[in-house]
Amino acid sequence: MQENEIVLREQLNDVIVKFEIYKPLIAKSARAGQFVILRGREGGERVPVTLVDWNAHKGTITVIIQAIGKSTSLFNSFQKGDKFLNVAGPLGTPVEVKNYGTVAVVGGGVGIAEVFPIARVLKQAGNKVIAILGARTKDLLILEKEMVDLCDKTVCATDDGSYGMKGMVTDALQMLHDAGEKINVGFIIGPIPMMKFTSRLMDKLGIVPHASLNPIMLDGTGMCGCCRVTVEGQVRFACVDGPMFPSKTIDFDELIRRTSEYRPLEKESLENFQREKDHICKCGLH
Numbered sequence: 001m002q003e004n005e006i007v008l009r010e011q012l013n014d015v016i017v018k019f020e021i022y023k024p025l026i027a028k029s030a031r032a033g034q035f036v037i038l039r040g041r042e043g044g045e046r047v048p049v050t051l052v053d054w055n056a057h058k059g060t061i062t063v064i065i066q067a068i069g070k071s072t073s074l075f076n077s078f079q080k081g082d083k084f085l086n087v088a089g090p091l092g093t094p095v096e097v098k099n100y101g102t103v104a105v106v107g108g109g110v111g112i113a114e115v116f117p118i119a120r121v122l123k124q125a126g127n128k129v130i131a132i133l134g135a136r137t138k139d140l141l142i143l144e145k146e147m148v149d150l151c152d153k154t155v156c157a158t159d160d161g162s163y164g165m166k167g168m169v170t171d172a173l174q175m176l177h178d179a180g181e182k183i184n185v186g187f188i189i190g191p192i193p194m195m196k197f198t199s200r201l202m203d204k205l206g207i208v209p210h211a212s213l214n215p216i217m218l219d220g221t222g223m224c225g226c227c228r229v230t231v232e233g234q235v236r237f238a239c240v241d242g243p244m245f246p247s248k249t250i251d252f253d254e255l256i257r258r259t260s261e262y263r264p265l266e267k268e269s270l271e272n273f274q275r276e277k278d279h280i281c282k283c284g285l286h
Helices: 024-029 070-076 111-124 144-150 169-178 192-204 252-260 263-278
Strands: 006-011 016-022 035-039 047-050 053-055 060-066 086-091 102-108 128-135 153-158 185-189 208-212 228-231 234-237 244-246
Touching: 016 070, 024 053, 024 060, 024 086, 035 060, 047 060, 047 070, 060 070, 102 111, 102 169, 102 192, 111 128, 111 144, 111 185, 111 208, 128 144, 128 169, 144 153, 153 169, 169 192, 185 192, 192 208, 192 252, 228 244, 228 252
Parallel strands: 102 128, 102 185, 128 153, 185 208
Antiparallel strands: 006 016, 016 060, 035 047, 035 086, 053 060, 208 244, 228 234
């Protein structure tokens, strides 16, 4: 077995793939809330991906990737036995683990996978853990069984009502509050608008919110400054100060603007990648 080799690949749905990668040094030191930066091939993009699991005995780490752009689509085309060119980490500051009381972990889409290790360590620390899982449709809802087995209570919500309650994770959170559930702290991972509105609702309900931020990132060591975010009116770097921050004072609108800056180029890059992948040579040689 070689460094960066994929030892397990599981297709969770049409766009989300689970990878177990042989990376013993990272597996020995990883902690909940940290991430790795992956690169698929020479000249490729460096993509930050949150660690979902790790096994020091086996020397493996687990990540779950949703194909959104060119690089993540390339990653999800990899098969068992293939290798990532680079796997750097663990990076970022782990979440603070202590007994908060009752904790809500809120995951949207692939963020469900990323909030899973946080739920696990908080449960081990003696917290009552409530999971709120959200997705657009039933097909995009992942790791429900794992969350049900781990958490004290799990609520699922889908935008189209195809599974669980119809609505957003904010609707599920409000429902729990109205039913008398006293939640002390929340940890949120998912699309930026979801984290923004869930943080606002938690603050309104007297819950201390935290959100894991996903800005543009290059080196992952705080040197390039690309991942800067504004928290409590101060510039912070998600790669070293985060990615999890108290989210009551995060400038989410700034984060949305910054992450959208390269969207036209990302769209063009993905279209070129798909054309390259689907191309059939007319000369009949391949």
